Every structure is written in structure tokens, then in C-alpha cells.
Amino acid sequence: MTACSSKTEIPAVYTDIQQPVSIYPDYKEIIIPPNIAPLNFLVRSPGKEFVAVLAEEKDQLTVSSSEGSSIRFEETDWQNFIRRHKGNSLNMTIYAHTGKGWLRYPPYTIRVADEDIDPYISYRLIEPGYSTYRQLGLYQRNLTTFEEQPIYENNRSFDFRDNHCVNCHNYQNYSTRNMLFHVRTNHSGTIIARDGQVEKIDFRNDSIIGGAVYPSWHPKRDWIVFSSNKTGQAFHTLNREKVEVIDQASDLIFYDAEQKTVRYIFKTDSLLETFPQWSPTGDRIYYCVADLKTLRSDSGTVTTTDFLHKYDRLHYNIMSLPFDSLTCSFGTPVSEVDCSAIGRSASVPRISPDGRFLLFTQGDYGQFHIWHKSADLYVKNLENETIYPLEALNSKDADSYHSWSSNGRWIVFSSRRDDGSYTRLYIAYFDPKGQAHKAFLLPQRSPEQNMTLLKSYNVPELTTDPVSISPETFRKIIYEAQAQTMTYR
Template structure:
């Protein structure tokens, strides 16, 4: 292994003599300076913000190093050498030294570190790619990315389904062979995939206000909690939040995949409140959800603030407890909760907090918080929040990593960022999803929507989904 690294360096041009040494670090894009990364991540290829005549970056750990010369505006790190170097440095840090040639002279910058955590993250990420306005869906798709390489492949693209809308993909325990998603308009339905078999569900019932929307799998796989929502949007003529999305009504139900039935409870299904964003606890005995007092919409959209609550759930009896616990009281504490997600080890519940409403992906004040479910302490995640939007998030299976959506890069497009959580609850500086070319995000016209960790590659074919989509589907029942 060491011989491979040294052999790679030997094949490169010799490093230049430095004419001037600066005491500042270089300005790079993406910003990977001082980030914490998993031992199994793809190469952190980057470039420089300013044009130079030539440049070289040296990635080193102890006596092992890789020299990478700038080519087509990118330091493209060889995959095999990168993987070997991360294995050498896991639990410690890499040093990165950048030197640039300007006006015939070589300038050396102060090195920066990249911290390499010993714990890996799940190998795949699944997301929807969509234009950032969300008002049109002529082109969109659900894609999977191998986080250990740069391989991306479509799970399903709407060019295959008559340009319809597809959304809300969700996985049972991050399993690639057990997941669901919705298609809207043409071929509408909820599509549930289990062990390669695809099932189409017709989820509108006379008792519910809409078809099923935001999902959360029970860890045992039999049940899925959903919200039902009547959602509207409008555009601000002069507001830093470009779009306002709100619910006129919403409820929470739980779907039994074996009996094709919906069950619920008064705390989850009420005309007096807007209930939404359900999520099960790691042990499946508690259902968390967001709830706000119902108000006339859209007139009172800025007055709607969602609390974070929970109710017990008995999967054997299919029953809910009568007691509702409040973890964050919006009326007293002044802000609004969305997207609660529990770490697989049951320790933390990560959520988004913004000034009002529940569609925080367009609220620039939206930040990430968590509550320690062991101590009950809430904490703002200052290590990862930015002046722009932080919104949707998901945990890796070992609870050491989470991915979150952020608009910090340019204020318009949503990108996936990854953050490390130590056993003591300390969070490392996040890093943006690596791409092969430095200019990828600046050239891309897509937002990354609903990033979800998955433990392996999805194998079910688009053709098998489309074949089922053209059938009538299975009706579900609401149990009173």
C-alpha cells in the first residue's frame, strides 16, 4: 500500500521550488479546509477561486503523500491513491499544501488539515434532482450516488413517466431493497418496493383530506407513518424568502403494509390543529410529529408555528397512547419546528427551526437544532448552520454522520452537506458532496432534494416500476 502511494508520487513532475511563502491558506472551491470526512468518501476534488498559471496540491499523512497538479481548473485526486491514504490517516488528519505559479514565481500557501474519522458513512445517497423553483416539474428524477466514487445513476426519471411529479422517497432502515416514493398527476400513486417487488397503492380515502405525503418507516418495517396535506404556495413580490408554501389542512396517519389499512388517533387527526412531519423513534415505540393550531390560511401564514410533540405507539396492538408530550412548545418558545429525524441509536432528534410555518426549505432563517433524547437538552448546531437555509436532513446507519440540505453555496440551489457527530456529541465542520470537477455546482441547474442515506445500491429497475405504474393499483382503507 505504501509502495503504491510512493510510486504514484514518483510518476509525477518534481515539486517546484517555492519563491515566496504566504501565511494564509488558499481560497478554494468547494471549501474543504478543516472539514471532517469519513474514511470511505470519494476524493475531495477542488479548485482555486483565482486564475493561476499552474498549481500543485500535496495531500500528506506522515511519510505518505499524493501530489496532484491542477488540470482543467481542478485538482483531480486519483481514487485508489486517495482511498489508501485515507486508510492510513483514519482517526487522524491529512495535511494539504497548495502552491501556485503566478507571474513566473511559485507561491506556497500555509497548509490546511482535513480530519479523517474512523467511522464510515453509508455508501449511497439518494436524492431528487429538480429545478429550484418547484413550480414546474417537466424534468426531474430520483437518483442514487455512490459516495465512495463519483458514480451516479437514475432510479427513475420522469421522462420515463410522461413528465409527471415524483417525490418523498423514503427507506426502511436505509435498505436499498425496501423503500417507497410517490408519483403525482399521471400514473399517480404511492409505490412501495420490497425485495424487488413493486406495489402501487391508491392512498386517497373518503376519510382523509389527501393522498399520503411525508413518510417515516417504522424500524420493524410493517408500518409507515404519513402526513396528509392540502398544500398551497405563493410567491413573494419583495421578500428574501422567494416562495411561501403552507398547509391549509394536515393530519397524521399510520399505514399498515400487511393489511393495507390506515390507523390514527385524535392527537394526530384533528380539525383544530395542523399535524404533519411524523417520524418514528429508533425503537418504534414513539411517534414524533409537528403540530400547530389551525388558523385561516393564507391570511395567517406568519402566525402558524409548529410544536414538536410525541405520542406512544404499540405496534403489536396497533394503538396509540392518550398522553401527548411536548418537546418544543412553539407558542411559548416563539419559533416553528419541521423535519424531525431521530438518530438510529436513539440518542438525538435533529430538527429544523425557523420563524414560522413548516416548509422551511425557502426560509433563510432556518437552522438545524437537536434535542438530546437522553437529557432533554436542545442545542442549536452553530458548527454547521450558515446565514442561508439549512433544511432537510437524514442520519447514516451508525449515527456518526448526517446529511443536510443547504443553500449556503449561492442562496438559490440546494446542495447536500455531510457532518460528523462524535460519541461525545461534538460536530465537525461539514463538507459538500464531492464532485469530479471543480465547476460542477456552478454549471449545474439542479437542486438536490430530500437527500437520504442508503446502505447499498438500489437494484430494482425503472422498467419494473413503470410496468406496475400502468396498472390500477391497490386501494387502502381507513380504520375508524
């Protein structure tokens, strides 16, 4: 109780040193939302006791750690203090007692932005390498606190009869009122919730490649665009990468949830179209596309062997497609980002809520960049057509799947920069001029959690409200409901 008290005594006698303090996570010189949970951290510099002082002029928030090196702020004190100083820069000063007296490290700055971040984030937690679909689930976290709740979990232990995976959760316009996710293998189907009503849809049909995969929900209407993919995994033996997810065929389909009908947007043999995303106004979709001609063998066909031996020749570009909501028809594709021209490849196009910026992942090849160390985040300014990397966000390891906040001021993305194996979530401020600022690790009640959790965070999505449908309701539909089949036209 005393270690978390806001009445901690600040050392009166100390020695100033010039060496910067070492902390984990790295919360130095960052911009944070005024509604974020406490930035608890570990002090890695030597010491037996520590005192942290967060200050703005004469207003101070203090906390100490008398056992170990964990600095944890009381949630209410933190929230009140941060809210009081919205738009201001705060100084964090660390004192360390080494046994020979107190040391004071140079302060570092934390700036509190004016704009909130959406209070909820959902993600999948999954083992980074897996061969059985066990102990994984979809979860939602309240970013203003540390509360995490399951949206849906599969089985805790392996059972062949009930073995199934869940993935690709998606929401309409940052609200959980309308949402979906897929169930794979046993009990399979797409779980779609609209206004509290849950149904299971079976998109598989002999006229499409492999069911519905990557989704995007129209911002205003009950229209969902999916890619339909035929994918497979391959594993490297001598390579710094671990797993290769190869897309052997993919098209785009359009689903009308009211009419229960599906139709093709694209049905091509030579092109791989994937990762569709509606614009914020719903008058255009963005998507990735690669040309199979780069893999074509001497016989003129593309074989499985070609995919396995030439996987690094696949380069995806980003295209957009105009959409007329009155006629429900699509126009002529437009090139947005030509990555193949520079020997690179794009994935996961996402448009900022104000329609000004196209955020995407760029890597050396392919489209499953969560495994690729070359993966970095890039932006295209849709007003002046400039394309540039978000240097403040990128690292030497995979920086990939990303989403915007509903006000366009925050980006959440997944990164493997910490240890190269486990994906963690990072948050960054994106200013109105189109520049990203230093990213910080998702805060946890225990700062050790990001080192000890043996799961990867997958597909972070920000929402303005929590999922209200219970895991038990989803489980009942998944296990007991007969999946509805679709009419294709």
C-alpha cells in the first residue's frame, strides 16, 4: 500500500549524476493519450530503492518501490494527474538508493496529448508458432485501465473433435455494435453480430477459392468486402525468418448482410487480390494485388514448387477501386502504391478517418509481414501523393499489423522488436502534419508482463465501445447453430 502511495517522500539529500536512467519499457520522450492507463515500469539501473516523481511545475505525482525495481502508479491518482495536465509536458525524475545514499538521474519528458485514444482495443492472443488450435482467443482490453476480458476463447486443452481456430475480428466504423470473426476447422463459419443478433455464416462454395478471409465492413451499410484466399504455411530451415505464409490464390468478394447474397468483385487467375479496406466515406476500397507472372514456370503454369522456391519474388502493390453506393457497383482500379517497381511489397492498407493518409506495411516480399523482419510502416499522403516511412515507429524487426484510432491521432501496431519472437503492441501519436512520434509499449499493471507472457498479440483493433455480447453467447452459436449458406450471384 505504501509503495503505491501518492504521498511518497522525495529524497531531500541526493547526488546528481549525468548517466541516463535505464527503464523498461522505454517510456522516455513519448507522447501519450490523456486517458491511458498508468505507465508502470521497471528501473534497470542499480539500486535497492527507487522513487519516481512525475511533475509539472509544482504539481507532482510520486511513487516508490521499496522491494524490487517495479514502479507502479495508483490508477486513480495517475488518471487525475494526467487529465489535469492534458496538452502539457511532464518531467519524470528517478531517484535510486544504492546503499551509499540517493542518486538522482536526469529527468526525461512525457508529453500528454490533447486527444484521447479510443478506450478499447481487441486482439488475438496466440502462441507465435503453433500446430494445434489450443489455448487461443480473442480479447478486449480497456486502455484506460488494465482490465482485460475475453471476447471468445477456444478450448484450454487439445480435443480433436472440438479443435478450432478464431481469427480476423473486424468492426464497423470503430463500434462493436456490428462485428464479425471467423471460426476455422471444426464448428467452422463466420460469426456475424448485428445489433445484438448473432449468426453463423458458411461462405464456402464451389464457386470461390476458399471461403471468406480478410474482411472490411462498410462504414455505414451492412456490406462487407472479403478476400477469398487459398493459403498455406511453409517453414524455413536455414533462414533468419521462421515461417512463410504463402497466398496461392485470392480474389475479392462482396457480401450483403441484409440480402444474404455474395458476388465477386474480382475473379482472376493471374492476379492475387487481398487485404481489402473501405475508405472512411465508403466510396472506395483499397486492396493489395500481386501478379503471378513473376512465379510462372517454363510450362506457363504456376506450380506448388514455384511458390515454395520463388516465394520471395511475389511483390504486392496497393490499388483502389471506386464504389457507387446507389448502384452498388465498382469502377476501374487505380494504382496507389507501386511497390513492385522498387522490388518491395505492401500489405494491410488502412485509411485515416479524415481520408488524408494511407497507412500500410512494406516489406521485401509477400503479404504476411508479421513474420518478416524487413516489415516497416509507411504512409502515403493522399493529398500530395508523397510516400514515406514512419521512421519513428520502425525497428530492425517486424513492424506490421496496424490500426487507426477513430480521431486519427493514434496508431496501434504490432512489433517483434523486443525479442524477435513474440509480437507486442505499440502505440504512437500521429500528428495532423502526417508525422508519427516515438512509439511506446502497451502499458501493463505488472511491467514484467510484456516479458513473461508466452503469447503473441495479433490483429489490434481500436473501438469506441466494448463488445457487449458474452463469450457464452458466441460459444453457443459456434457449437450449436447450423451455419447458413449463401446465395452466389
